[in-house]
Amino acid sequence: xxxxxxxxxxxxxxxxxxxxxxxxxxxxxxxxxxxxxxxxxxxxxxxxxxxxxxxxxxxxxxxxxxxxxxxxxxxxxxxxxxxxxxxxxxxxxxxxxxxxxxx
Numbered sequence: 605x606x607x608x609x610x611x612x613x614x615x616x617x618x619x620x621x622x623x624x625x626x627x628x629x630x631x632x633x634x635x636x637x638x639x640x641x642x643x644x645x646x647x648x649x650x651x652x653x654x655x656x657x658x659x660x661x662x663x664x665x666x667x668x669x670x671x672x673x674x675x676x677x678x679x680x681x682x683x684x685x686x687x688x689x690x691x692x693x694x695x696x697x698x699x700x701x702x703x704x705x706x707x
Contacts, residue, residue, distance in 0.1 A: 607619055622646060623648075624646055624647050624648040625645075625646060626643065626644070626645050627643070627644045627646055628641045628642070628644075629642045629643075629644055629655065631655045631657060633657055635659065635660050635662075636657040636658065636659060636660060637657060637658055637659075638655060638656075638657055639658060
C-alpha cells in the first residue's frame with residue numbers, strides 16, 4: 605500500500621487512517637533528497653518521524669576557450685563610437701577648462 609502526503613507550510617506532515625505495521629518512508633523536494641528511505645515500525649496512535657533532507661548534488665561544466673574573442677584595444681580607429689578631432693577642430697576648442705567643459 606502506497607500513501608502520499610504533502611507538508612504544511614511549517615514542514616509538518618501527517619498520514620491519517622494508517623494501520624499498524626512496518627513501512628518504508630521516502631521524501632523528496634525540488635533540489636533536495638533523502639539519502640536513503642527510512643524504515644518505520646508503526647504501532648498505531650501518534651508517532652513522530654523527523655526526516656532531514658539534504659541538498660542534492662549538482663554538477664556544472666564550464667568550457668573556456670583560448671581564442672574566445674577579439675583582443676581589446678585602445679586604438680581609436682577600431683572604436684566604432686569614437687569621435688576623433690584633428691587640425692582645425694582641435695584649434696576651435698577653448699583653452700580654459702571651464703569653457704571647454706561648457707562646450
